[in-house]
Amino acid sequence: MNLSLNTGAGNLVHIYVGSSVFASLHDFLEPFIHAKEKIFILVDENTSDFCLPVLLSQTGDLRNAEVMRTNAGEKNKSLETAGWIWNSLAERGATRHSLLINLGGGVITDLGGFVASIYKRGIPFVHIPTTLLAMTDASVGGKTGINLGKIKNQLGTFHNPEAIFIHTGFLETLDMETILDGLAEVLKMALVADKDLWDELSLLTFTGLTGIPFRDETWVKLVNRCISLKCGIVEKDFRDTGTREILNFGHTVGHAFESLSMQNGMNSMSHGRAVALGMICESQLSFMKTGLKASERDFIVRMILSVYRHYKLEENDLSFLTECMDQDKKQSVQGTRFPLLESPGKAVAGVICNSSEVLESIDFYRNLQP
Ligand code: GLY
DSSP states (O other), rough: EEEEESSSTTTTEEESSSSSSHHHHHHHHHHHHTOOOEEEEEEEEEHHTTTTHHHHOOGGGGGGGEEEOOOOSGGGGHHHHHHHHHHHHHHHHTTTTTTEEEEEEEEHHHHHHHHHHHGGGOOOOOEEOOOOHIIIITTSSEEEEEEEEEEEEEEEOOOSSSSSEOOGGGGGSSHHHHHHHHHHHHHHHHHHHOHHHHHHHHOOOHHHHTSSSSSSSHHHHHHHHHHHHHHHHHHOOTOOGGGGGGGGHHHHHHHHHHHHHTTTOSSOOOOHHHHHHOOOOHHHHHHHSSSSHHHHHHHHHHHTTTTTTOOOHHHHTTHHHHHHHSTHHHHHHHTTEEEEEEEEEEEEEEEEEOOOHHHHHHHHHTTTTO
């Protein structure tokens, strides 16, 4: 299946999903091989072990590609790692026409996209995302970035890859927590943009969905559907100045939950769980502010808690959560901007909520039975 993202001014990104991705990759690589351009593959220690062998065995064209291996994890989405990759590219003779292939999850696609968009003012790059989160969200839409200290995505560019190649078979290499990270973005996409998808996901239930083998056409279709929804949203607002904000549903409270669990140490919360629990609070805000019905909110809560464990909040966690949200970049004098739901499948951007409304939504969450 082929999709495309058109961000204007001739900027068209082809996105290949499904069984023939390696044939499409072969066709894409042909001019680079013919012109004897250098090709680099950025991997982390996981994709180096589990995905690179598949890629190399499927694409003989890459036998001379140079592999750059970083450590896995969010903390490596740093200026230090970016500097190491830039130096490594320079030492190995990368020119403006060399190609960088980013093989990995959201950390690798964000980091590799950033590095490529800056090196020699931009070299061509492609993404081969290997996690559900990167396939359905991070690799699509031209956002690149690294963290600055503890602040996520503080340095970044809007820069599209030349193409994206998605082999859903890579999902087989993941543990369940990593699948759940991606599933939260899939649920979010359905809630903000596609009522039918939300209804279908609700019917399937979690065990029904994850019981389907990752090579099955169901996953190709699901990934494909999320990507077309994302392309539709990004094409209207590539630089994220308005409607694209709906893609952050659940993330404002979610990031605060994530930071809280990190500071509480042991068993810090996964990104997917934090976003999913954030969507519970932001569904309550949607009930209070944008007309989401109580029955719709309750259904969302039930669906989320059937997949993600409730995280118990203590009274003294509330001030930490509000502090995190105050530092959020969506903060203004009147309060924090939230994308909220009018109904499942229909979201609205830029709703200002004041701190007592936000606290009320967190109270709603606290009072739910785990
Ligand atoms: N992941 C949110 C966005 O691409 O805007």
